[in-house]
Amino acid sequence: MNVQLAEYLHRHLGDVDHVVVEDLVPIPGGFSRETFRFDARVTRGGVEEVLPLILRKNPPSAAAILETSRQVEHELLEAIRAHTEIPVSRSYGAETDTSVFGEAAMVIERMHGKSQTSELFNGGVDASQADAVMRHLCEVLVELHTTEVATLNVGGQLSDPRGVGIDASSWDAYMDSTFEYYVSSYPSLNYDPAAMIMLDAALTLRRHKPRPLPLCLVHGDFNPANFLYDEGRVTALIDWENSRVGDPREDLGWMVAMDGMSNTAVMSHPRDEGGFLAYYNKLTGFAVTSEELGYFILFGTMNIAVPVASAIKRRVDHEHEQFLHLYLLQPSSATLVAFTQLLGYPGAPA
């Protein structure tokens, strides 16, 4: 793959004389991409520099859980860099010709910063930075949520990136079409009658639509593992592949859910502002309530549960033999218990 990467960089970097790819190694990360880190030793006009880079590659289509476009992600990252102060990687371009890397891929800048965000909590070595980092993280999220959607939604491709009929022309249309997506997806995900709680969740969400807020670009996987930090600042917000137009409370709800599962405490900071939500409300004036967060935890969990359960069903129906999709039954059992809590099932664990 080193040769293909070097040729790719030649094409996308423009006026370079020589490129050598070094230290290519796979790393965990991303919602469902295959990710590699490497350095590119680039010679330009006789001057050599080393570019720290990441290759994000689609998995084989049979193994894909969430089909997203690297070209759209590339354009989004570049739009964010051009129009906001949100720290994100530079993207060098998408390679949609699958003959190059085997699947569609993109190369992005490997950002500076620490990825072990768990060190910010529970007495970790960087616990003293937690307040400052979460304050900045909140400010970054607020900037994302208050940036004019059209500025970042290049070509409208993030209005319905999964191509499932989402109508983002208004908040009501967005919510209604998303409910329709959840409910109509059910036959494609009910690998077992036990999945009926997801049907209940989709219908319950539809029956209890909350008050509207302005649509915005949501990160789509805003969780305690998806940012880098250093010296009290967020140095990068990462993993944008599930980004789309949505309700800003989706990112908050997902963070609450993942904060609990990760045993982190993002939502408790900055303490002097009364926590993440209070600071977010102070900056945006959105006055998001804890009840609304509960709603959007369920809404956001469904957003992930639909493609995951659909992947399980394709495996159960023997459309392919990917082992990962069978293994997903195990974490899914934990998710179904979480659904009982979120829906307030009688007898659900507290």
Add this chain to the structure above:
Amino acid sequence: MNTSPGIDGLLEGVVLGIGNELMPYLSNEKAQASAAMMQSILQAVRQIIPMFDAALIDEHNAMTVTLRTAAECLAAVTGEEADAVRARASSIGQRADYPAPPDREEVVRAHTDLGRALEASILDLDVIQREGGAPGAAADEALAVIRAHLAPRYLRDFQAITVGAGFLGRS
């Protein structure tokens, strides 16, 4: 409990996973042989499970008869050993038969049918709930009954697979 995939589907998936996603990448011959033996054992388990309960009960019931019949053959024999055989026939050999287990596939089908019926009811209840009023309130109550049935099932399933090393990262 999930009926789809059931136990056999899970075991089949592991057998296929070993073959498709592990064996092609094993360069050590001993490791390849171990992987093949794992597949063989899992395949045997797949074949044993469907007949295990029935075979156990069938053999249990047949053994009591065998003990009694063997003792009858010694009717004219005296001595300590013959007495011991007769004693077994008149004690453990008198145990009652166990009834034959229900056909597992039939139980799975019946369970699935009922699950699909609850699933369809959730959809119907949603229509009534959206109408509101007294019918809506009644449908709320009916949904709560279904939810009360389901909650302990999800918890039991989760607990069943998270015991010990049953869930990666939780052992």
